[in-house]
Amino acid sequence: TWSMLSNKYFSTMVRIQTERGHEVAIGGPYKYIRHPGYVGFIVMVFATPLSLGTLYALLMSGITTILLIIRTSLEDKTLKNELDGYLEYSNKVKYKLIPFIW
Template sequence: MAKEQQAGIKIGTWISLVVRTVLFPVFVLLPAGTWQWWDAWVLIGLWLIFFAVLTPLLVIHDPELLAERMKVSPVQEGQKGWDKVIMVLIVIVGISLYIVPGFDVIRYEWSEPLPRWIQIIALVAHVPLFLLLGWVMLANTYLSQVVKIDHHREHTVITGGPYKIVRHPMYTVVIVLFLAFPVALGSRIGLIPASLLAVLLIIRTVLEDRTLHAELSGYPEYASVTRYKLLPGIW
């Protein structure tokens, strides 16, 4: 029975990964009304390279984390009630982050595209951001998509790697990626959902940090050493 469950997890994980990989370029390009949006293809290519490099690393080093990250539902067992609301909002606003730039920049030209040099900076910034994101994911095996204490995996405090710098490095990187995404595509309007996502993650950081203080053994001691949540020296 255990082997069947493990096989089921692996199959479900791969199906989720393939579906997300296919839907990602569709969500970005379909609103544009053309497949010949080369800025988008470059950005999509960077994301796909990141997935192609990180996925085998997680398969080898942490398949449980890969399975956890590929869960489809934003609502899961053991998840905090407030996080269910936040996750549903993140999914809704997150989809708009992908589809708005195509409408804005290509199909309807709602706003003037951002200067080319700003787009290039945002595009290039994805590379170090991906490296940081991979570092965070490889450092924290408990990096669930939802806020919960993972009791069945004996959840413990992670203090090494990027977690020596800030307590929630994943959110730090993802917030910057959210903001860089529409900028790399030249979309001013796309910064609206990106900013909303940033606000949601900041709220989530505060609530998650309170939860970890209250429910995760050793977290208050860790927080007394690693004092900052998102930005070293600031907050």
């Protein structure tokens, strides 16, 4: 995805990759929102049950989205505390997932 191409430190785990000289990603979709990878995942999580027409899976999509929102907040807290420059970045790029909303 675009976020993976724009962030060479993109990972499924929340950790500062000091061995790789971890820096804040500011290009691509990161210019507009802080967690574009989660946005792509949420779209996929909702698109699948909608295309299959299953309400049970749609319910699970809602639960998954809630958990991802919680993870986003926890990840922001970790990055602000541990990654140099992230606090300034988060002050500049205000939105976590949806531009002009949240």
